[in-house]
Amino acid sequence: MRQTKAAFVTDTALHLALREVHALLRRPVFWAVIGLLSLVLGLSGPFGTYDSQSTLPRLGYWAVIVVLTSLVGWLVATWVVLAFELKGWPFWAEALAAGGAVGVAVSLAVQGVNAALLDLPFLSVEALSRQAPATLVIALAVTAALLWTNRRAARPWAPPSAAPAPGTPPAQRLLARLPLDKRGALVSLSVQDHYTEITTTAGRALILLRLSDAIAEAEGVPGLQIHRSHWVALSAVAKVRRDGARAVLTLKDGREVPVSRTYLPDVKGAGLL
Numbered sequence: 001m002r003q004t005k006a007a008f009v010t011d012t013a014l015h016l017a018l019r020e021v022h023a024l025l026r027r028p029v030f031w032a033v034i035g036l037l038s039l040v041l042g043l044s045g046p047f048g049t050y051d052s053q054s055t056l057p058r059l060g061y062w063a064v065i066v067v068l069t070s071l072v073g074w075l076v077a078t079w080v081v082l083a084f085e086l087k088g089w090p091f092w093a094e095a096l097a098a099g100g101a102v103g104v105a106v107s108l109a110v111q112g113v114n115a116a117l118l119d120l121p122f123l124s125v126e127a128l129s130r131q132a133p134a135t136l137v138i139a140l141a142v143t144a145a146l147l148w149t150n151r152r153a154a155r156p157w158a159p160p161s162a163a164p165a166p167g168t169p170p171a172q173r174l175l176a177r178l179p180l181d182k183r184g185a186l187v188s189l190s191v192q193d194h195y196t197e198i199t200t201t202a203g204r205a206l207i208l209l210r211l212s213d214a215i216a217e218a219e220g221v222p223g224l225q226i227h228r229s230h231w232v233a234l235s236a237v238a239k240v241r242r243d244g245a246r247a248v249l250t251l252k253d254g255r256e257v258p259v260s261r262t263y264l265p266d267v268k269g270a271g272l273l
Helices: 002-025 028-044 055-087 091-117 125-154 170-175 211-217 261-269
Strands: 186-192 195-200 203-207 223-227 230-233 237-243 246-251 256-259
Touching: 002 055, 028 055, 055 091, 170 211, 186 211, 195 211, 211 230, 223 256, 223 261, 230 256, 246 261, 256 261
Parallel strands: none
Antiparallel strands: 186 195, 186 230, 195 203, 223 230, 237 246, 246 256
C-alpha cells in the first residue's frame, strides 16, 4: 500500500512537472532570458571556451547548454519539489533534494552535450571535476528560481500565516491556506488537475493539495462529497434536480455541480432529494 501511494505521488508530481515545463516554453520572458544568457556566455566564453572555440561555434555551444540545462533542471527540480510537497515534507528537505537532483541532472546534460558537440568522453572524471563550478552555479540558480516560483504559485498568499492555535477547527486551517482577500464561508472544493480549487463566498484560489486532504480540513463545515472531484457545503446548495440516474446541484453562486451515482445515497440522506 505504501509503495502504491509513493508511486501515485511520484507519477502525479512528474505529470504536473511536465505541464509546468510545457507552460514554461510558452512564456516569452523565458526565451528572452535564455537568449540574453546564451549571448552573454557565448561572447564571454567562460570555462576555457573562449580560447578553444571561435565565435559562432561558441555562441551555438552555449545556446545549447543554456536551453538544455534550463529545461532539464527545471523539470527535475519541479518534479522533486512537487513530490515532496505532496508528501508534506518540510521546505528545507525540498530545497536540499531539488538542489542535489538538479546538480546530477545538469552535470549529465552538460556531459552529453560535450560528448556530442566536442567529441569529449562521456562521464570522464576530469570533465566532471572541470565542470563542477558551472554545474553548481546552474543547479543553485535553477533550484532557487523554481522554489521561489513554485511557492509563489502554489501559495500566492506568502508569507505563510502563523500556525493555528491549539484547538483551532480544521476548517480554519483550510481557510488559512488562502489569500486574505479570498477567505470567507466555504462553498465548494473541486479538483483542478493536481490542485484543489477552494471556493468561498469571497472568491476562489488554487492550492497544491489533494481533494481528500482538503475535505479532511473542511471538517466542521456541514457538507458532502458528491463526486470524486467535488465537495460542497450544504449551506451553498440552492436546488437539486435529477438527471437520469444521477443528479445536479445548483449552488447559490449559480454553478451547477454533478452528483455521481456513487454519492447519490449521501445526497438523499442529507435531505437534498
